[in-house]
Amino acid sequence: xxxxxxxxxxxxxVLEEGKVKYIIGYEKxxxxxxxxxxxxxxxxxxxxxxxxxxxxxxxxxxxxxxxRRKSREKKPDERPVGLVVKGxxxxxxxxxxxxxxxxRDDVFIIGVSCEETGVIDEKKFLKKLKGKKAExxxxxxxxxxxxxxxxxxxxxxxxxxxxxxxxxCKANSPLIYDVILGEKVKRSMDxxxxxxEKLESLSEEERWKFxxxxxxxxxxxxACRSVCPxxxxxxxxxxxxxxxxxxxxxxEEKAQKIKWLEKSPVKSENFVxxxxxxxxxxxxxxxxxxxxxxxxxxxxxxxxxxxLEKDAKELFDYEAGFDPEQASLVSSFKDEDPEDFxx
Amino acid sequence: MAEVxxxxxxxxxCKWCSSAGSDLAGVSRMEYPxxxxxxxxxCSGSVSPLYILSAFNKGADGVLVSGCHPGDCHYIKGNFxxxxxxxxxxxxxxxxxxEPQRFQMSWVSAAEGTKYTQIxxxxxxxxKPLGPQTKLRRxx
Numbered sequence: 104x105x106x107x108x109x110x111x112x113x114x115x116x117v118l119e120e121g122k123v124k125y126i127i128g129y130e131k132x133x134x135x136x137x138x139x140x141x142x143x144x145x146x147x148x149x150x151x152x153x154x155x156x157x158x159x160x161x162x163x164x165x166x167x168x169x170x171r172r173k174s175r176e177k178k179p180d181e182r183p184v185g186l187v188v189k190g191x192x193x194x195x196x197x198x199x200x201x202x203x204x205x206x207r208d209d210v211f212i213i214g215v216s217c218e219e220t221g222v223i224d225e226k227k228f229l230k231k232l233k234g235k236k237a238e239x240x241x242x243x244x245x246x247x248x249x250x251x252x253x254x255x256x257x258x259x260x261x262x263x264x265x266x267x268x269x270x271x272c273k274a275n276s277p278l279i280y281d282v283i284l285g286e287k288v289k290r291s292m293d294x295x296x297x298x299x300e301k302l303e304s305l306s307e308e309e310r311w312k313f314x315x316x317x318x319x320x321x322x323x324x325x326a327c328r329s330v331c332p333x334x335x336x337x338x339x340x341x342x343x344x345x346x347x348x349x350x351x352x353x354x355e356e357k358a359q360k361i362k363w364l365e366k367s368p369v370k371s372e373n374f375v376x377x378x379x380x381x382x383x384x385x386x387x388x389x390x391x392x393x394x395x396x397x398x399x400x401x402x403x404x405x406x407x408x409x410x411l412e413k414d415a416k417e418l419f420d421y422e423a424g425f426d427p428e429q430a431s432l433v434s435s436f437k438d439e440d441p442e443d444f445x446x
Numbered sequence: 447m448a449e450v451x452x453x454x455x456x457x458x459x460c461k462w463c464s465s466a467g468s469d470l471a472g473v474s475r476m477e478y479p480x481x482x483x484x485x486x487x488x489c490s491g492s493v494s495p496l497y498i499l500s501a502f503n504k505g506a507d508g509v510l511v512s513g514c515h516p517g518d519c520h521y522i523k524g525n526f527x528x529x530x531x532x533x534x535x536x537x538x539x540x541x542x543x544x545e546p547q548r549f550q551m552s553w554v555s556a557a558e559g560t561k562y563t564q565i566x567x568x569x570x571x572x573x574k575p576l577g578p579q580t581k582l583r584r585x586x
Contacts, residue, residue, distance in 0.1 A: 311543025436526040
């Protein structure tokens with residue numbers, strides 16, 4: 104089990120040595136239960152760090168912001184950024200390294216292992232507590248979480264409140280790290296695609312009905328895009344203006360630019376948006392589940408990405424986020440790729 | 447009299463093989479259904495999934511992507527990339543509930559005018575019973 108004191112000690116040590124600019128980790132929020140991302144800039148602030156089963160966020164997204172900020176600075180601080188990563192987040196880092204978006208020297212990785220458990224799904228968790236206000240949640244033994252509520256302590260079975268993605272986790276301890284806390288253990292898992300297969304087994308009409316209902320709800324807030332560590336393009340097809348506008352760009356040029364999809368949140372445009380998003384994440388998505396977590400309308404977006412992940416595995420034996428040296432899914436091919444669907 | 451449904455097919459044909467193949471079908475005066483709108487692209491590997499979604503969005507009943515046979519690509523390996531990408535798009539479209547017949551891929555060389563006409567004939571035959579594609583059509 105990850106000892107919080109060890110985490111603080113490691114963080115303090117690297118900050119005191121001046122090895123890192125600052126450390127991005129989790130700290131306590133006002134609401135108590137769910138943490139907020141914390142930016143620890145001095146050794147004294149290290150006390151703010153926490154590590155609980157509610158540390159769900161994928162903090163690698165902040166590296167994208169960090170890179171942008173750095174590029175704007177005249178004399179950037181070249182020291183790496185310290186980052187607290189879980190197993191799944193480390194896979195996101197591997198994809199960013201594979202795409203050469205970041206360099207290994209840009210980041211000091213403090214790995215935390217989830218060991219045999221994982222992180223909670225806030226919605227499932229609140230439902231389980233039935234209105235009781237949780238003040239604190241801690242890792243307990245292997246299969247339980249210890250929750251402190253106003254009425255005392257209760258044990259909650261991990262399997263009931265774990266996030267969906269943790270139940271299908273492929274890497275429960277970080278794959279790359281500079282320091283690691285907790286034990287590197289491999290959790291046994293029956294089937295990484297169990298939830299998806301349920302949906303796949305439906306008939307064509309049922310699947311269409313499901314997606315029509317789900318994607319029609321989308322209000323195009325783009326929260327899924329904002330939170331995704333892989334959505335780092337400066338220009339995006341989903342934006343009204345998806346090309347660089349300079350002082351020389353004429354009105355005509357802007358008008359003639361192809362508009363691939365409309366902004367209006369209607370069914371057909373939502374389908375284009377979500378399908379394109381899924382395809383752009385093919386072979387890159389590492390299933391951190393953040394898109395689904397932030398969706399204000401609870402659209403199960405994760406299934407679209409999961410489907411492509413499964414196909415990539417089945418058809419091309421490709422898995423994202425394990426090897427920073429491998430060629431990406433769509434920029435490589437094998438002679439024996441299936442072509443039974445081609446006439 | 448009820449009007450017979452005539453599907454509209456958007457075909458992305460690569461310049462070097464499939465487009466030449468369709469040209470051969472034309473100049474040889476082979477007969478095939480007029481339902482297809484050919485769009486010449488430089489390579490099947492240049493067909494972005496967005497083109498395909500956009501075609502469906504703008505009212506295509508079927509989309510065909512056609513390129514050179516493996517090993518014949520003018521750009522050496524463009525069609526290999528296409529094969530991988532199209533496989534993923536096809537699976538994804540089927541997953542969200544689009545009829546699998548609506549999206550096809552084929553290899554047509556510059557000499558295969560007959561094969562091209564046959565593919566279009568079959569495609570139209572398969573699309574007719576399905577009726578118009580409304581699932582991804584723009585509903586603004």
